[in-house]
Amino acid sequence: MRTAGPASSGGPQLAAVLELGGERLRALLDAAERRLAEAPLGHGDALAAHASATLAAGGKRLRPMLVFIAAGDASPDDLVDAAAAVELVHMATLVHDDVLDGARLRRGRPTVYAEGGRRAATATGDLLFSRAFALLAATGRADAVRVVSEAASALARGELMQREDAWSAGVTRERYLERCRLKTARLFEAACQLGALLGDPAAAAAAELGSFGERIGVAFQIFDDVLDVSGPTERTGKQRGADLLDGTVTLPLIVARERDRDLDRLDLRAAARDAGSAAELCDRIAATGALDEARDRALAYVAAAKSALDELELPPAQRELLELVADGVVERYA
Amino acid sequence: MRTAGPASSGGPQLAAVLELGGERLRALLDAAERRLAEAPLGHGDALAAHASATLAAGGKRLRPMLVFIAAGDASPDDLVDAAAAVELVHMATLVHDDVLDGARLRRGRPTVYAEGGRRAATATGDLLFSRAFALLAATGRADAVRVVSEAASALARGELMQREDAWSAGVTRERYLERCRLKTARLFEAACQLGALLGDPAAAAAAELGSFGERIGVAFQIFDDVLDVSGPTERTGKQRGADLLDGTVTLPLIVARERDRDLDRLDLRAAARDAGSAAELCDRIAATGALDEARDRALAYVAAAKSALDELELPPAQRELLELVADGVVERYA
Numbered sequence: 260m261r262t263a264g265p266a267s268s269g270g271p272q273l274a275a276v277l278e279l280g281g282e283r284l285r286a287l288l289d290a291a292e293r294r295l296a297e298a299p300l301g302h303g304d305a306l307a308a309h310a311s312a313t314l315a316a317g318g319k320r321l322r323p324m325l326v327f328i329a330a331g332d333a334s335p336d337d338l339v340d341a342a343a344a345v346e347l348v349h350m351a352t353l354v355h356d357d358v359l360d361g362a363r364l365r366r367g368r369p370t371v372y373a374e375g376g377r378r379a380a381t382a383t384g385d386l387l388f389s390r391a392f393a394l395l396a397a398t399g400r401a402d403a404v405r406v407v408s409e410a411a412s413a414l415a416r417g418e419l420m421q422r423e424d425a426w427s428a429g430v431t432r433e434r435y436l437e438r439c440r441l442k443t444a445r446l447f448e449a450a451c452q453l454g455a456l457l458g459d460p461a462a463a464a465a466a467e468l469g470s471f472g473e474r475i476g477v478a479f480q481i482f483d484d485v486l487d488v489s490g491p492t493e494r495t496g497k498q499r500g501a502d503l504l505d506g507t508v509t510l511p512l513i514v515a516r517e518r519d520r521d522l523d524r525l526d527l528r529a530a531a532r533d534a535g536s537a538a539e540l541c542d543r544i545a546a547t548g549a550l551d552e553a554r555d556r557a558l559a560y561v562a563a564a565k566s567a568l569d570e571l572e573l574p575p576a577q578r579e580l581l582e583l584v585a586d587g588v589v590e591r592y593a
Numbered sequence: 594m595r596t597a598g599p600a601s602s603g604g605p606q607l608a609a610v611l612e613l614g615g616e617r618l619r620a621l622l623d624a625a626e627r628r629l630a631e632a633p634l635g636h637g638d639a640l641a642a643h644a645s646a647t648l649a650a651g652g653k654r655l656r657p658m659l660v661f662i663a664a665g666d667a668s669p670d671d672l673v674d675a676a677a678a679v680e681l682v683h684m685a686t687l688v689h690d691d692v693l694d695g696a697r698l699r700r701g702r703p704t705v706y707a708e709g710g711r712r713a714a715t716a717t718g719d720l721l722f723s724r725a726f727a728l729l730a731a732t733g734r735a736d737a738v739r740v741v742s743e744a745a746s747a748l749a750r751g752e753l754m755q756r757e758d759a760w761s762a763g764v765t766r767e768r769y770l771e772r773c774r775l776k777t778a779r780l781f782e783a784a785c786q787l788g789a790l791l792g793d794p795a796a797a798a799a800a801e802l803g804s805f806g807e808r809i810g811v812a813f814q815i816f817d818d819v820l821d822v823s824g825p826t827e828r829t830g831k832q833r834g835a836d837l838l839d840g841t842v843t844l845p846l847i848v849a850r851e852r853d854r855d856l857d858r859l860d861l862r863a864a865a866r867d868a869g870s871a872a873e874l875c876d877r878i879a880a881t882g883a884l885d886e887a888r889d890r891a892l893a894y895v896a897a898a899k900s901a902l903d904e905l906e907l908p909p910a911q912r913e914l915l916e917l918v919a920d921g922v923v924e925r926y927a
Contacts, residue, residue, distance in 0.1 A: 309753075355719065359712050378693050378756045381715070385689065385722070386749035389742050392726050396739035404738050405730035408723050415720035416637045422712045423638075 272587035273319060276328075279580055284327055287334060287342070291323045294343035298390045309371045309383045313350055318366070321479075321584070322346055325450035328580045329468050330458020337398040341407075341453040347391035348411050349446060352418075354384035360505065402456055410449035417442025425506035426527050428516075435510055436477065443483075444476025467570045471581060474564035479588040481557035484509035485550050488541045500537030503527065510556065514549035522547070561585045606921035607653060610662075613914055618661055621668060621676070625657045628677035632724045643705045643717045647684055652700070655813075655922070656680055659784035662914045663802050664792025671732040675741075675787040681725035682745050683780060686752075688718035694839065736790055744783035751776025759840035760861050762850075769844055770811065777817075778810025801904045805915060808898035813922040815891035818843035819884050822875045834871030837861065844890065848883035856881070895919045 277284065299310035323342035330338050354371050356362070358380045363373040372380040388411070395404045420438050424430045451472030455465035488511045490499040502509055506527065516523040522543060531537040544550070564585050568578055611618060633644035657676035664672050688705050690696070692714045697707040706714040722745070729738045754772050758764045785806030789799035822845045824833040836843055840861060850857040856877060865871040878884070898919050902912055 355715055359715060379753055381689055381693060382749045382752035386746055388722060389745035389749060392738060392742035396735050396742055399735040401730050401733040401735055404726060408726035408730055411723035412720055415716045415723060418716035419637055419713055
């Protein structure tokens with residue numbers, strides 16, 4: 260399951276980002292929020308209702324935040340369009356995921372799928388996707404369109420890969436990490452690249468900032484997968500073991516299988532057949548210490564992301580903001 | 594149901610288009626075919642397999658044809674990217690439609706849904722969509738991106754509208770025609786606009802050519818809806834009354850209800866509950882003469898499309914090609 264993270268709007272690290280980002284960052288995030296609210300307008304009542312509910316359900320707006328921070332001190336109009344576009348692509352995938360998962364609640368609100376059914380939700384996802392490219396086109400920057408369309412291709416490819424690997428005992432760490440890159444990290448990478456492309460011309464090179472974004476994206480996904488096993492539900496807003504029920508093989512299970520031969524012999528389809536057996540399997544995975552190893556792996560990606568910044572001569576405030584965001588993708592589980 | 598038309602590759606009118614279009618048109622269509630074949634490559638084995646099957650299933654490539662003809666005599670590289678992009682958006686919607694319709698065959702071949710399931714097919718549609726915008730971005734033309742993203746938004750909006758109106762007895766002709774514009778005509782319009790934007794700078798204004806495209810798009814959809822009622826299956830490649838079974842209220846039913854009071858009182862959900870009762874309902878609709886009125890309406894759109902060309906001083910050969918295509922969207926039912 261691709262999740263938007265827990266329902267909270269972020270912990271102390273992200274609060275510190277907003278504090279340090281000051282008036283510029285706050286104003287840009289507000290502008291992005293307005294752009295997101297406008298995006299579905301003028302495209303029919305059904306879309307307005309469905310999309311607005313999705314958009315209003317909020318989230319941490321991590322991706323727009325990265326666009327703005329990567330842009331340095333610049334605040335061109337295009338930047339807000341780009342930030343909103345990245346968030347719209349993210350939301351489009353969430354709406355489609357909810358259809359496929361049959362998910363009726365997200366962040367405590369009814370999903371588009373629950374309210375409008377499969378057809379309306381599939382079309383709503385398509386529409387949010389289209390609006391993202393319409394916003395990007397408004398910037399007149401074909402390079403920005405390319406960055407996002409390549410990331411969107413990667414998201415879909417990651418989803419296909421996840422389907423291919425479902426219930427499989429043969430998923431390696433490398434393949435799992437490649438899937439994290441595709442389904443999550445590439446959009447974080449795109450957010451950073453967009454900021455660098457559209458922002459301060461004296462700001463960091465798009466490639467290095469993209470590499471930073473990709474690494475925190477992988478860290479984000481690994482932590483998300485740890486959370487699926489560790490719970491608790493009241494913190495994550497979703498059932499423990501949802502990925503297992505879905506056949507999605509993540510790092511905690513891969514590591515646990517290496518450590519526990521009985522787990523390795525288990526048929527996932529039989530072992531996680533309902534909420535109760537999935538929770539039991541989560542406990543067995545946790546008992547191997549696999550969650551600690553997975554958390555460490557994610558922290559290593561956060562550290563690698565920060566070291567990617569060494570290549571760049573960033574203004575100290577920008578660097579500090581990026582590092583705070585990097586820590587922020589981890590603090591959900593601190 | 595949004596269909597790609599019957600399995601045939603087009604009748605005598607479209608054959609005449611290819612004849613008159615000569616070497617230029619043939620070479621461009623071949624290049625578009627190659628671009629379509631390449632589009633899914635390098636994005637994972639699963640996509641390559643699913644998308645290639647979809648792309649290879651072919652179709653008349655009406656939309657790419659319109660891009661090329663609208664461009665006049667010019668054949669810039671960008672034109673092929675744009676034509677392939679429009680076809681990819683069209684195919685993405687077909688793949689998503691097949692998921693929603695649970696359709697296992699299209700043009701006599703297994704659908705992505707049938708071969709890969711709901712998840713793979715939803716992701717494949719998303720991916721074809723993303724590849725369309727990646728191709729457009731490669732042209733460096735933000736105006737081209739805007740035209741297609743607006744059309745793609747319209748497609749999704751049309752689908753949402755169709756869902757809102759499902760099973761409804763209150764669908765007016767105006768609302769039906771608005772739906773045709775959104776779910777079909779806007780992409781034909783976009784194809785013509787792209788050709789005008791990227792083609793010969795001395796060629797026709799994008800707005801007028803777009804208006805031509807929109808009108809033949811409406812005609813195309815009305816004829817498609819007539820075909821759903823008239824059959825025969827061996828010609829259409831789909832079951833008669835598929836739209837009725839799906840709750841989709843189209844012009845033939847709207848007209849028939851005006852003419853036959855008993856039909857007007859009918860509960861569609863009860864009347865079209867299986868293939869047999871749907872076929873019976875098709876016969877009742879046909880008996881009112883509604884199909885002739887719908888066909889006439891479509892022919893009127895073809896005529897209006899041609900008259901939109903009067904505003905333009907087109908080279909005679911280009912005008913003739915456009916008129917042949919306009920007739921071609923009708924000949925499926927001649």
